[in-house]
Structure formats: structure tokens, C-alpha cells
Amino acid sequence: MSAAVITVPAFASARDGVRHFFGTRRHADSFALEVGVPARQSGAQGRGWLLSVKQVHGTDALVVDRPLIESDQFPGGWDALVTDQPGVTVAVRTADCVPVLVHDPRRHVVAAIHAGWRGAVAGIVPKTLSLMVARFGSTRSDLRVSIGPSAGPCCYEVDGPVLDRLQAGLPDWESVVRDYQGHNARLDLKALIRRQVEGEGVLSRAVSAVNLCTICHDELFYSYRREGRVNGTMVSGITLASSR
Numbered sequence: 638m639s640a641a642v643i644t645v646p647a648f649a650s651a652r653d654g655v656r657h658f659f660g661t662r663r664h665a666d667s668f669a670l671e672v673g674v675p676a677r678q679s680g681a682q683g684r685g686w687l688l689s690v691k692q693v694h695g696t697d698a699l700v701v702d703r704p705l706i707e708s709d710q711f712p713g714g715w716d717a718l719v720t721d722q723p724g725v726t727v728a729v730r731t732a733d734c735v736p737v738l739v740h741d742p743r744r745h746v747v748a749a750i751h752a753g754w755r756g757a758v759a760g761i762v763p764k765t766l767s768l769m770v771a772r773f774g775s776t777r778s779d780l781r782v783s784i785g786p787s788a789g790p791c792c793y794e795v796d797g798p799v800l801d802r803l804q805a806g807l808p809d810w811e812s813v814v815r816d817y818q819g820h821n822a823r824l825d826l827k828a829l830i831r832r833q834v835e836g837e838g839v840l841s842r843a844v845s846a847v848n849l850c851t852i853c854h855d856e857l858f859y860s861y862r863r864e865g866r867v868n869g870t871m872v873s874g875i876t877l878a879s880s881r
């Protein structure tokens with residue numbers, strides 16, 4: 638394994654006017670990210686900003702709908718970032734939670750979402766899509782969604798409190814768990830998110846997933862579950878190209 642980031646060309650490419658990445662631990666180790674403060678970026682792709690904010694396992698989104706400036710600070714907590722600003726990379730940090738990237742190629746809007754079980758069950762992904770519709774005029778059937786590396790159903794054991802919330806929030810919860818034994822099961826967070834976005838009207842062919850488990854693949858990813866503590870987090874982001 639040598640690539641520092643994972644990309645899904647079928648989801649979004651430079652040809653579509655968008656760049657994206659799902660980070661690995663190598664990528665995460667290669668730079669420091671100041672949370673809540675836009676970081677200047679310059680490189681072959683041109684100048685721009687990278688923005689990641691404090692994540693609180695909620696469902697609120699920060700909307701960046703104006704150009705960023707040097708003195709900007711975003712001290713609140715948000716688990717989704719949405720922007721229509723070219724050159725602004727919106728990024729989330731995850732270890733076992735799911736990074737979800739969204740692209741509206743028609744209205745030129747992108748989103749990065751941090752979805753752990755709490756946020757996912759509380760509907761952060763559908764809520765962010767609704768925000769894109771309300772705020773930017775997106776149409777759900779235009780949207781492309783990519784679900785990144787996270788704890789997989791092979792490893793991600795959950796217990797009563799998680800299952801209670803899941804059962805209360807999702808009528809067909811049984812379709813996203815494995816080996817259900819009353820008080821514990823293994824949860825398929827990626828399947829849960831896929832069901833939610835397809836249930837919202839995103840076309841199934843427009844939803845892609847990176848089927849790698851952060852707990853299984855220690856060479857690729859940090860995992861809170863596997864390591865028992867936060868050693869680091871992967872950074873995943875998406876950017877509208879500066880010229881379109």
C-alpha cells in the first residue's frame with residue numbers, strides 16, 4: 638500500500654470540476670490541521686483553503702457561502718460542512734465513523750459529513766441533503782454521494798443503547814445489522830447511510846462506497862475501536878475546482 642489517499646473516480650473527478658479524497662493514516666500523519674481555522678493551501682491545483690471544524694456527533698451543518706479570508710474562525714461544532722465556493726476544501730476527520738462526501742454537479746455544491754452511529758441514526762446525512770435542496774436549490778436525483786472507509790459490519794460490534802436508538806429511528810433496522818442477539822449485534826453503518834440517501838431519492842447508481850474497514854486494516858487506517866484510544870484521525874475532503 639503506497640497511496641496516501643483513496644479516491645473514487647466514479648464519484649467525482651477533475652473532469653466533473655471537483656476533487657476529493659478519503660485519507661489514510663499516512664496522509665493524516667503528513668500534515669497538521671488546525672480545527673476551526675481555514676488553512677491556506679497551495680499546490681499544483683492552485684490556491685485555496687482547507688477547512689475542518691470541531692465535530693460534536695450532532696446533525697448541524699456549517700454552510701460556507703462566501704469566500705474565506707485569513708482572519709476567519711469557526712469556533713462552533715458541526716458535523717457537516719457545505720460549500721458552493723470554488724477552492725474551499727471542506728473536510729471531516731474520522732477514525733471509525735463514516736466520512737460521507739456529496740457533490741451536486743448541477744448546482745455546484747459540495748458537502749463533507751462526519752457520521753458516527755449517533756449522527757447517522759439522528760439523520761445527519763438526509764438532513765444535509767435537505768439543506769442543500771433548501772439553500773442551494775439542489776435536486777436529490779442530481780446528487781452523487783460517496784461513503785468512505787469506516788468501521789465495517791465485519792468488526793463493528795454495538796450493544797443495547799445503540800440498538801435501542803437504531804430501532805427507534807429506523808423501521809427496517811434489521812437490514813443494517815448482522816448477528817443480532819438481543820443485546821448486541823454488528824452494525825453496518827455504510828449500509829445504514831446508503832439506505833437513508835437512497836430513501837431520500839438519490840439514485841442508487843449515484844451512491845458509491847469504499848468497502849474498507851478501518852478496524853480490519855491497521856496498515857491503512859487509525860481505529861479508535863482497535864487501538865482503544867485516539868492515536869490519530871483520517872482527513873477526508875472535497876473541493877469545487879476553481880474554474881468551471
Ligand SMILES: [Zn+2]
Nearest residue numbers: 791792850853
Ligand atoms: Zn472489519
